[in-house]
Amino acid sequence: MKRVNILLGGPESEYPTELSKSIKAIPGPWVGADRGSLHLMANGIIPDIAIGDFDSIDKKEQKLVQDNVPIFKKFPPEKDDTDSELCLLAARQKFNAQEYYVYGATGGRIDHFLVNLFLPFDPRFQDFYDKLYYKSARNTIRFFKPGRYSVFHENGMEYVAFVNLGPVTHLNILDAKYKLNDFSAGHPVSWASNEFVKDTVDxxxxxxxxxxxxxxxKK
Known part of the structure; x- marks a missing residue:
């Protein structure tokens, strides 16, 4: 399968406009986390999987989800994994997709965002973290393994940043507004506020x- 979509229970104010204006046009099946499942159902989409501890919805809402979603997995609040981790692992197991679009991963609580940002270091995600795509109203995040890449300028985005999440060797930013030549370090660095000068950055x-x-x- 090419693409699966995951809607987390983050603030709806951080959802991109496509979730409110054209959600049914988004290709691929859906997985909903907690309140994310309710949002999908309210917009005419029944997710294939609903997962989480469901502590953000009441019992009536929970029953609505459980009665309508084919796979309903409820976990106790006292668990080791966040809802986003549970959703991704379940989506990986069921769909084994080429791309995992995750909505609601970058807003809300900072500790939850950091879990999502550091997922590539969890051995359970090492074989597919480079297939994750976090998308919110004003930010998108992709993860990359060592190699050479061209990144396309996404519509409506102003800036591009390159963040080595841990030690990195021989990092080069070749044709952006601000270039970087053969950088290596043993600690994370955010090369922020760079810009495209053409349609791609290598x-x-x-x-x-x-x-x-x-x-x-934010406007």
Whole structure:
């Protein structure tokens, strides 16, 4: 399967406009986390999987989800994994997709966002973290394994940042507004507020994990 979508229970104010204006046009099946499942159902989409501890919805709402969603998995609040981790692992097991679009991963609580940002270091995600795509109203995040890549300028985004999440060797940003030549370090660095000068930016690195963030300011 090419694409699966995951809607987390983050603030709806952080959802991109496509979730309110054209959600049914988004290709692929859906997985809902907690209140995310209710949002999908309210917009005419029955997720294939609803998962989480469901502590953010009442019993009536929970029964509505349980009665309508084919796979309903409830976990106790006292658990080791966040709802986003549970959703991704369940989606991986059921769909084994080429792309995992995750909505609601970057807003709300900072501790939850950091869990999502550091997922590539969890051994359970090492074989597919480079297939994750976090998308919110003003930010997108992709993760990259060592290699050379071209990143396309996403519509409406103003800035591009390259963040080595841990140690990195021989990081090069080749044709952005601000170039970087053969950078290596043993600690994370956010190369923020770079800009496209054409439709793509090429970059490369030899070891480590790099997150590429495209963003725009709040109007």
């Amino acid at each position: 970059f490369s690195f030899e070891s480590g994990i790099v997150a590429v963030i495209q963003s725009r300011d």
